[in-house]
Amino acid sequence: MSEKTLTRMDLSEAVFREVGLSRNESAQLVESVLQHISDALASGETVKISSFGTFSVRDKAARIGRNPKTGEEVPIHPRRVLSFRPSHLMKDRVASGDQG
Protein backbone atom coordinates (compact mmCIF):
# COMPACT_ATOMS: atom_id res chain seq x y z
CA MET A 1 0.00 0.00 0.00
CA SER A 2 1.27 3.44 -0.93
CA GLU A 3 -0.42 5.32 1.99
CA LYS A 4 -0.30 8.72 0.38
CA THR A 5 -2.57 11.54 1.51
CA LEU A 6 -4.54 13.39 -1.12
CA THR A 7 -5.95 16.87 -0.56
CA ARG A 8 -8.25 19.36 -2.28
CA MET A 9 -5.32 20.14 -4.57
CA ASP A 10 -5.27 16.60 -5.96
CA LEU A 11 -9.03 16.66 -6.53
CA SER A 12 -8.87 19.99 -8.35
CA GLU A 13 -5.94 18.70 -10.40
CA ALA A 14 -8.14 15.76 -11.47
CA VAL A 15 -10.96 18.16 -12.42
CA PHE A 16 -8.43 20.33 -14.29
CA ARG A 17 -7.28 17.31 -16.33
CA GLU A 18 -10.83 16.08 -16.98
CA VAL A 19 -12.40 19.33 -18.17
CA GLY A 20 -10.68 22.22 -19.92
CA LEU A 21 -10.99 24.71 -17.04
CA SER A 22 -8.30 26.75 -15.33
CA ARG A 23 -6.65 25.36 -12.20
CA ASN A 24 -8.19 28.19 -10.24
CA GLU A 25 -11.73 27.50 -11.44
CA SER A 26 -11.25 23.75 -10.89
CA ALA A 27 -10.28 24.45 -7.29
CA GLN A 28 -13.34 26.65 -6.80
CA LEU A 29 -15.62 23.91 -8.14
CA VAL A 30 -14.17 21.34 -5.74
CA GLU A 31 -14.76 23.83 -2.94
CA SER A 32 -18.36 24.50 -3.93
CA VAL A 33 -19.16 20.78 -4.13
CA LEU A 34 -17.90 20.34 -0.54
CA GLN A 35 -19.72 23.51 0.49
CA HIS A 36 -23.08 22.34 -0.89
CA ILE A 37 -22.76 18.96 0.79
CA SER A 38 -21.86 20.66 4.10
CA ASP A 39 -24.76 23.13 3.81
CA ALA A 40 -27.26 20.35 3.19
CA LEU A 41 -25.94 18.36 6.17
CA ALA A 42 -25.91 21.43 8.43
CA SER A 43 -29.59 21.93 7.62
CA GLY A 44 -30.20 18.33 8.71
CA GLU A 45 -30.59 16.87 5.23
CA THR A 46 -29.24 13.47 4.21
CA VAL A 47 -26.88 13.55 1.23
CA LYS A 48 -27.08 10.48 -0.96
CA ILE A 49 -24.51 10.17 -3.73
CA SER A 50 -25.31 7.08 -5.80
CA SER A 51 -22.41 4.64 -6.21
CA PHE A 52 -20.40 6.69 -3.66
CA GLY A 53 -22.22 6.66 -0.36
CA THR A 54 -24.68 8.34 1.99
CA PHE A 55 -23.95 11.05 4.55
CA SER A 56 -26.56 11.31 7.26
CA VAL A 57 -26.96 13.33 10.40
CA ARG A 58 -27.86 11.53 13.61
CA ASP A 59 -28.95 12.86 16.97
CA LYS A 60 -27.07 11.56 19.99
CA ALA A 61 -28.72 11.67 23.39
CA ALA A 62 -27.09 13.22 26.43
CA ARG A 63 -25.11 10.81 28.61
CA ILE A 64 -22.70 10.79 31.48
CA GLY A 65 -19.13 10.41 30.33
CA ARG A 66 -16.02 9.88 32.39
CA ASN A 67 -12.62 11.46 32.16
CA PRO A 68 -10.52 8.31 31.66
CA LYS A 69 -7.51 9.86 33.38
CA THR A 70 -9.14 11.22 36.53
CA GLY A 71 -12.26 9.04 36.66
CA GLU A 72 -14.30 12.21 37.04
CA GLU A 73 -17.86 12.21 35.69
CA VAL A 74 -18.63 14.78 32.99
CA PRO A 75 -22.00 15.37 31.38
CA ILE A 76 -21.96 14.91 27.58
CA HIS A 77 -24.59 17.15 26.03
CA PRO A 78 -26.96 15.96 23.32
CA ARG A 79 -25.30 16.50 19.95
CA ARG A 80 -25.56 15.82 16.25
CA VAL A 81 -23.05 13.60 14.53
CA LEU A 82 -22.41 12.79 10.91
CA SER A 83 -22.29 9.23 9.73
CA PHE A 84 -21.07 8.05 6.33
CA ARG A 85 -22.27 4.80 4.86
CA PRO A 86 -20.18 3.75 1.84
CA SER A 87 -22.02 2.35 -1.18
CA HIS A 88 -21.60 -1.29 -2.16
CA LEU A 89 -19.60 -0.16 -5.16
CA MET A 90 -17.17 1.78 -2.97
CA LYS A 91 -16.81 -1.10 -0.52
CA ASP A 92 -16.16 -3.57 -3.33
CA ARG A 93 -13.61 -1.35 -5.06
CA VAL A 94 -11.77 -0.59 -1.83
CA ALA A 95 -11.76 -4.28 -0.85
CA SER A 96 -10.45 -5.43 -4.22
CA GLY A 97 -8.16 -2.46 -4.94
CA ASP A 98 -10.09 -1.70 -8.14
CA GLN A 99 -8.86 1.68 -9.36
CA GLY A 100 -11.26 1.71 -12.29
Place this chain on the structure above:
Amino acid sequence: MIRSELIQKIAEENPHLYQRDVERIVNTIFEEIIKAMARGDRVELRGFGAFSVKRRDARVGRNPRTGESVDVDQKSVPFFKTGKLLRDRLNGK
Protein backbone atom coordinates in the same frame (compact mmCIF):
# COMPACT_ATOMS: atom_id res chain seq x y z
CA MET B 1 -29.97 15.84 -1.47
CA ILE B 2 -28.95 13.40 -4.17
CA ARG B 3 -26.19 13.48 -6.80
CA SER B 4 -28.39 15.06 -9.50
CA GLU B 5 -29.54 17.84 -7.14
CA LEU B 6 -25.94 18.60 -6.25
CA ILE B 7 -25.09 18.79 -9.97
CA GLN B 8 -28.09 21.07 -10.50
CA LYS B 9 -26.95 23.47 -7.78
CA ILE B 10 -23.43 23.68 -9.17
CA ALA B 11 -24.82 24.19 -12.69
CA GLU B 12 -27.03 27.07 -11.52
CA GLU B 13 -24.05 28.79 -9.94
CA ASN B 14 -21.97 28.34 -13.08
CA PRO B 15 -24.19 29.31 -16.03
CA HIS B 16 -21.13 29.52 -18.29
CA LEU B 17 -20.57 25.75 -17.99
CA TYR B 18 -22.40 23.05 -19.93
CA GLN B 19 -24.55 20.80 -17.78
CA ARG B 20 -22.64 17.76 -19.05
CA ASP B 21 -19.33 19.33 -17.97
CA VAL B 22 -20.72 19.99 -14.51
CA GLU B 23 -21.71 16.31 -14.39
CA ARG B 24 -18.18 15.30 -15.38
CA ILE B 25 -16.68 17.60 -12.77
CA VAL B 26 -18.84 16.29 -9.91
CA ASN B 27 -18.35 12.68 -10.99
CA THR B 28 -14.57 13.17 -11.27
CA ILE B 29 -14.39 14.40 -7.67
CA PHE B 30 -16.17 11.33 -6.28
CA GLU B 31 -14.34 8.96 -8.62
CA GLU B 32 -10.98 10.39 -7.56
CA ILE B 33 -11.80 9.78 -3.89
CA ILE B 34 -12.77 6.15 -4.57
CA LYS B 35 -9.65 5.58 -6.70
CA ALA B 36 -7.42 6.94 -3.95
CA MET B 37 -9.01 4.65 -1.37
CA ALA B 38 -8.75 1.67 -3.73
CA ARG B 39 -4.98 2.34 -3.78
CA GLY B 40 -5.03 2.43 0.01
CA ASP B 41 -4.51 6.20 0.14
CA ARG B 42 -6.19 8.75 2.39
CA VAL B 43 -8.11 11.79 1.19
CA GLU B 44 -8.01 14.64 3.67
CA LEU B 45 -10.38 17.53 3.05
CA ARG B 46 -9.75 20.05 5.84
CA GLY B 47 -12.90 21.34 7.46
CA PHE B 48 -15.01 18.67 5.76
CA GLY B 49 -13.51 15.35 6.75
CA ALA B 50 -11.10 12.59 5.81
CA PHE B 51 -11.68 9.38 3.86
CA SER B 52 -9.36 6.54 4.75
CA VAL B 53 -9.09 2.78 4.54
CA LYS B 54 -9.13 0.53 7.57
CA ARG B 55 -7.64 -2.94 7.49
CA ARG B 56 -9.67 -5.67 9.11
CA ASP B 57 -7.53 -8.68 9.98
CA ALA B 58 -8.48 -12.19 8.98
CA ARG B 59 -10.55 -13.88 11.66
CA VAL B 60 -12.56 -16.97 12.33
CA GLY B 61 -16.21 -16.04 12.14
CA ARG B 62 -19.27 -18.05 12.90
CA ASN B 63 -22.40 -18.66 10.91
CA PRO B 64 -24.94 -17.28 13.37
CA ARG B 65 -27.62 -19.69 12.20
CA THR B 66 -25.67 -22.95 12.30
CA GLY B 67 -22.89 -21.99 14.70
CA GLU B 68 -20.41 -23.35 12.17
CA SER B 69 -16.90 -21.74 12.02
CA VAL B 70 -15.94 -19.93 8.82
CA ASP B 71 -12.62 -18.32 7.91
CA VAL B 72 -13.05 -14.64 7.12
CA ASP B 73 -10.20 -13.19 5.02
CA GLN B 74 -8.52 -9.91 5.87
CA LYS B 75 -10.18 -7.02 4.12
CA SER B 76 -10.01 -3.26 3.60
CA VAL B 77 -13.04 -1.12 4.39
CA PRO B 78 -13.72 2.55 3.66
CA PHE B 79 -13.91 4.91 6.64
CA PHE B 80 -14.91 8.57 6.97
CA LYS B 81 -14.06 10.87 9.86
CA THR B 82 -15.95 14.16 10.03
CA GLY B 83 -13.83 17.32 10.07
CA LYS B 84 -13.93 19.64 13.04
CA LEU B 85 -15.49 22.56 11.20
CA LEU B 86 -18.34 20.47 9.80
CA ARG B 87 -18.89 18.76 13.17
CA ASP B 88 -19.20 22.18 14.80
CA ARG B 89 -21.56 23.40 12.09
CA LEU B 90 -23.86 20.42 12.65
CA ASN B 91 -24.12 21.57 16.24
CA GLY B 92 -24.84 25.15 15.30
CA LYS B 93 -21.44 26.52 16.33
